[in-house]
Amino acid sequence: MSKMYGGPGGMGFNKLKFDDGAKPNITKAMLARIASYFIPYWKQTIIVLLILLVSSGLGLLPPIFIQHIVDDALPNKDMGLLVELVLISLAATVASGLIGVLQSYLNSYISQNIVYDMKNQMYRHLQQMPLQFYSNVKQGEVITRMTSDIAGIQGVFSSTVVNFSSNLFILATTLGTLFFMNWKLAILGMLVVPLFIMPTRKMGRVRWNIAKQTQEKMSDQNHIIQETLSISGYLLMKLFTKEQKEFDGFTTVNAESTRLQIRESMAGRWFMMVLSTFTTIGPMLIYLYGGYLFIQGEITIGAIISFVALLGRIYGPVGQLTNLYVDINRSVALFERIFDYFDMEPVIVNKPKALPVNISRQDIVFEDVGFAYHRDKPALQHISFTAVAGTMTALVGPSGAGKTTITNLLPRLYERSSGSIRIGSTDIYDMTLESLRSQIGLVTQDSYLFNGTIRENLMYANDGASEEEMENACKAAYIHDFIMGLPDGYDTVVGNRGMKLSGGEKQRISIARVLLKNPAIIVMDEATSSLDTVSEYYIQKAMSVLLQDKTSIVIAHRLSTIMAADHILVVQDGTIVEEGKHDELLELGGVYKDLHAKQFERKSFTESP
């Protein structure tokens, strides 16, 4: 039942049940799992159930007293009894209203706390998901799951659970009373009940289908919003002038979901109309047969009136209970969609006996490592090399060769399929993920800065760092003077993804951030974008400080970096085809020489001043 999102030998992404339109599969295990969320609130749940039971009992009093009013108080002109009966009925109504307030509070307490628990569980779970999950999942789907699906759960308790119990209690107590009063009339009143059930089931099915389609359209809408109204999507849309096309797409989905919502509410209206017609048939039958029994002298007028009033308490709950089929399906479907997410195993986890390890000044050894994103298409094969402690190892090779993939295996963003990766003598699988990742600094090409101040972005690496340490890191990354030149200095807000800064500035800030983290190992993907010579000069200087005395693996795009490397690995088609120093590799006259001729001798890749 669990879904794998990766692991040795492949990274299959299973499509979620959400999209396949299947009706939820209501099993005992599923119900038990849903019930487990209510367990922490069992005390409140019992109080709610007790309140519902008492309310249903209190609700019986006014219709029962009608009989005494009509049969005893009125014919005997007994004003005292009349007032007494009316007051008791009134008191019962007020009491039931008052405990109803307590019940509403408890409803919302239980529902909101279950939502709170599930949201936390979901967030924690999504944090554990591997990178592959986020490359595969539709944009917007995670947000839909976190917000509308989990928020929908709050309605489950107040509508489904409370509705079900309260209708059941009302039905049971009222039916008992009716049969106790007169079983013949009770059976007659029940004759119309099957008439409710048929249309209710039919409408239930129709509404369920519409609800499902609405949910899908809402998810599509979220997807479009996420795709086109995020920074990168927005730029893509603007630069390819696709505003109208995107708008048309959005309008279509929007129109579709609006139409569905109208259909859903209208389906309910027709349904109510049909039901209300049937509810008038029952009392007619009672008047007819009850009238006959009265003429025969078998029952009183009060009994007939009381009976009709009680019958009114039957039809509502019967209708709602049959309709509950839709609610239950919808609720279980919500839980199912959420459980689908919970069941995806976070495949990259600590091994049971993993230990925190200090990895300073140790060699990194890849031995016959293989990896595949897709089971039948290996991305890496037989990767073996040693990155010697305190030295820089450069990875070079054509685009798509597998360089990024190699670097992603080290901090276990992806899991190797075969072979071993060791730091010193310890396999990275035997280290805790926390100790491994806390000692690796990753500088990616597209340095991600979140929308906050420069200070917040820097301190993210080490919130215990002092102001002085932060400034020293920025000085070492040659970005301090630039930051001080900004009107708000370190308190400057960088904008979404650091949009308000240039590529070179962003990369230097992210180098400062890694310096502040001060890890033993640096993994760097050098930016390919051509920077102006001054910017590039400063980045080179920042890099040399960053990599000093560190064990580093750098995906190198600049000749100056390659020349500075202690060891160069040439990657092609997922394997290492050559390795050595720059001069040795040139002399070899193979792939590296070609690459060098094509890539590094171009003017834009010349060394910085």
Ligand SMILES: Nc1ncnc2c1ncn2[C@@H]1O[C@H](COP(=O)(O)OP(=O)(O)OP(=O)(O)O)[C@@H](O)[C@H]1O
């Ligand atoms: N998340 C992914 N899912 C499936 N395939 C992937 C994924 N990431 C990369 N690949 C594929 O794996 C191969 C190696 O990609 P990788 O990014 O490691 O190459 P690279 O050498 O770093 O290229 P570049 O220099 O262009 O960044 C490519 O064929 C790529 O299409």
